[in-house]
Amino acid sequence: MYDIRFTPRGERELKALPLAIQRRVQKKLRDNADLANPLTRARSLTNLPPATHRFRIGKYRASFFIDQKIIFVERIEIRGQAYH
Amino acid sequence: MIKKKFLPTKLAKAKLISWAKVAPKKIFPLSKGSQAGVVIDSKGAPQLFIFNTFALLDMLSEIDERLADRLSDEEYHSKEINPSGWLIDEIESRMPLKPKYLKTLRSALNEAKKKGWIPFEKIERDLHLA
Numbered sequence: 001m002y003d004i005r006f007t008p009r010g011e012r013e014l015k016a017l018p019l020a021i022q023r024r025v026q027k028k029l030r031d032n033a034d035l036a037n038p039l040t041r042a043r044s045l046t047n048l049p050p051a052t053h054r055f056r057i058g059k060y061r062a063s064f065f066i067d068q069k070i071i072f073v074e075r076i077e078i079r080g081q082a083y084h
Numbered sequence: 085m086i087k088k089k090f091l092p093t094k095l096a097k098a099k100l101i102s103w104a105k106v107a108p109k110k111i112f113p114l115s116k117g118s119q120a121g122v123v124i125d126s127k128g129a130p131q132l133f134i135f136n137t138f139a140l141l142d143m144l145s146e147i148d149e150r151l152a153d154r155l156s157d158e159e160y161h162s163k164e165i166n167p168s169g170w171l172i173d174e175i176e177s178r179m180p181l182k183p184k185y186l187k188t189l190r191s192a193l194n195e196a197k198k199k200g201w202i203p204f205e206k207i208e209r210d211l212h213l214a
Binding site: 003004005006007008009010011014015019020022023024026027028029031032041043044045046048050052056057058059063072073074075079080081082083084 | 115138141145148149152153157161169172173176177179180181182185186188189190191192193195196199201202203204207208210211213
């Protein structure tokens with residue numbers, strides 16, 4: 001099981017979402033954190049470094065990296081903001 | 085050879101119409117930068133559906149969004165049960181990232197270095213999600 005931590009920006013972004021979406025994000029993050037390897041549910045995003053991945057959560061994306069059994073969530077944003 | 089015969093006869097009197105005329109915005113909304121249209125023949129029957137990448141992602145995301153709360157996490161990530169989600173992942177993983185977006189990730193990391201990382205348990209308590 002993985003621990004989860006947020007950047008202050010990620011926290012602000014999560015707090016700004018509607019309650020139903022907050023609950024959805026919480027459930028998906030917790031479910032993924034219970035996996036032996038949460039990266040099996042993720043896709044690679046970029047290597048800043050750190051090597052950043054993202055979870056798809058409906059229309060939302062959670063960008064994160066993993067270090068020593070901790071999921072570090074960088075941002076929670078609506079889809080479509082990252083790509084061009 | 086079949087292709088040569090098909091295109092001129094079928095598309096000779098073809099007309100391009102807006103995607104919104106086929107699928108109402110309420111059901112399949114398109115975001116900024118998304119372009120989609122439908123080629124119809126002289127009888128009004130759709131012959132070709134044309135989407136740019138963003139429009140296709142909009143379409144797939146509408147389907148994926150509706151499944152997010154209905155499926156278990158395992159089902160949601162299964163390409164057999166949620167092929168829309170799988171295709172979104174396949175497409176997005178091949179798309180270049182906006183430099184502006186990368187800046188926001190770096191800035192988020194820098195802020196966390198200065199102010200510290202926030203345990204999710206604390207956020208859950210603050211938001212009454214626990």
